[in-house]
Amino acid sequence: MIPYYNCTRTDASGITVEVFQTMESVPDHRHTFQEFVLITKGSCIHQYKDISMPLIPGDVFLVPPHQEHAYVIETPVCMYNCQFYPEQMPGWWDTQFGSLLSNLAEPETGNPISPADLNRQHIIHLSPPEAERLQSMMDTMLLEQTEQGFGFQQVKQDYLNLILIAISRARQSQFALLPGGENPRREIVAAAQQFIEEHLAEHIDFSAYARLQNVSPGHFRAIFKSATGLPPVEYINRLRIIRAIEYLKDESLPMSDVSAAVGIYDANYFSRLFRKIIGYSPREFRNQMQQAP
Template identity: 30%
Template sequence: MIHSGPVICQIYHDSYHHVSTPEEGRLLFFFQLEGSASVHLGGTVLDVQDSCAFIMPSALSFRVRGRGRARLLDCRISYINSLLKSSIGSALSSLLPSVKTGPFRAYCLSGHSVLRLEPLLDIISEETGLKRSDYLDMIHFQIFEILILLRREGALSQADIETWSVSQRVWQIEDVAEFIDSNYDIPFTLEELAVRCNLNPSYFSRAFREKMGLPLFEYINRMRIGRAVQLLKNTNLAILEIAMTVGYNNVSFFNRYFRKLKGCSPGEFRKKILE
C-alpha cells in the first residue's frame, strides 16, 4: 500500500502488487518496462502485454499485478506543480491529467524509450534515498526528461486503450492461467473465466485441465497456498490475515487445504521455520 508522507517523490521497484487508494495531492507514474501486467484503474481493467506508461491522478484508485520489470513513481502534486512553474515545465503541463478528475493518460513505450527511461528512474530512486546536495535539482531534470520522452511517444487514444481492455478480446487458456497467477486473491467463478474464453463451462473446465495439468480450482488453491507459504516465511502476519490476503474468506477451509498440500497446519509450518 502506498501511503502519504514527507517524501516528495518515491520510486517503487518491481513489486507486483502496487495498490493506491484515492488520495488528495498525489500523482502516480507507472512504467511497465518489460513483461505484462493486469492494471486496474478505477473501474477499468486492462490486460497490458506491451511496454507502457500510465500517468494517474490522485482521485483514481489504482492496482497493478504483473511480471517483468516495472517502476512506480509516486509524487506529491505540490512538487510537480513547482516543476511546472519553470519555463520548461510549463511547456509540459499539458501532458498531465487533471489532478482531481483525471482521466489517466496511457502511452506505449518504444524500445528506445524503455532504454532511456530506466536509468532516469534509477537516478530518481538514488537521489531520493541519499539526499545529497542539490538532489532536488537532479530529480527535476530526470522528471523533465521523462515527460519529454512521453510527449514524443504521444498519449494513446481511448480507442487504443480499449484494445487492452480485458472485455475486448477472447482469452486463451494461457491467458486464464496468467490472470490467476496475478489475481489469485480475488474471487472469480468457473463461469466468469469460461465466458472470457468464449467457451461453455464444461468444455472450458476440461480444456483447462488438459492444458495446465490440474483442475481449475486445484490450480487456484495451489497458487494461493504457495503465496501463503511465502507470507508465513517472510512476514509476521497473523494466520487469519494471511488467509484473507491470499483470497480465502474462510480460515477453516484455508487451514484444511494448507494441511492437505503441506502436511501440517499454517501455524505448525511457521513454527518449524522458526525452530
C-alpha cells in the same frame, strides 16, 4: 470512503521513486500527489475510471491527485512508480509542465470495447528501447534518492522533467491526430476491434480487412493506431498475450492449448513472443504464480 495513501517517503526534492515487485493487490486508494507508473516486467490489472485494464511492460500512465484507482495483482509484475508534488516545485515548473500533466492525464473519449485499447485509460505504450531509457532514468533517480549527493534534488527534478517530456512525445506520436473528421474513423476502428476480438484465434490479414472496408491498408493502419495507440499487429499481439495470461492461470491447461487458444499454433513462437513482451517465459510466469502465497 476511499482512503488516501501517503507518499511512502519524502526528501527535499518533493519527488519519490519506488520499485514495486509484489504479488499482493493494492485496494482502491487515492493520493494528494501526482503519480506516474511504468510497468517493466510481468503484468497486472489497473482499475481506474471504472475500467479494468491489463497492463504489460512498456505501459506508462499518470494518475492525477484525488483519483481513485486499484491494482489487481494475480501474476508476477514489476512497477516503477514516481510520486511528486507539483506544488513543491519552483514556480516556473507549473508554467512549463502544468498543461502537459493535464494533457497526459486526460483520457480521450475512446471506444471501451477492447482490453487492448490503450485509450481507455489513457495509457501510453513505449517501445522497448524507450521503456528501457525511462527505466534507466528512474534507476538513476532511485540512486540519487539513496545517496543524496551534491545537487540530488536538482538531478531528480531534471530527470522528472526529461521523463515527462519523453512520455508526452510518445503520446503525441502514438495518438497522432489525422487530418479530416473523427467519426468515420471511429466507426471503422470500433468495427475492426470487434472483428479482432471475434477472430483472435485465427489468422487475420489486415490488408485484406482494410480493403473490405474500402480504406487503403496504410490509412487503416494510421487511423487504427491513432485511435487505439497501437498499430493493428501490435494490438492483436497485445490482446493475445493478455488473453494468454488469463488462460495461464488455469494450471490444468497445457501450454500448447494456451498458445492455440490465442491463435498461435507454433508453441515455440508463442513462448518467444510472450517472453519478449512480458519479460518472463510463459512457464516461468506460471511457476511464479503458483509460488505466490
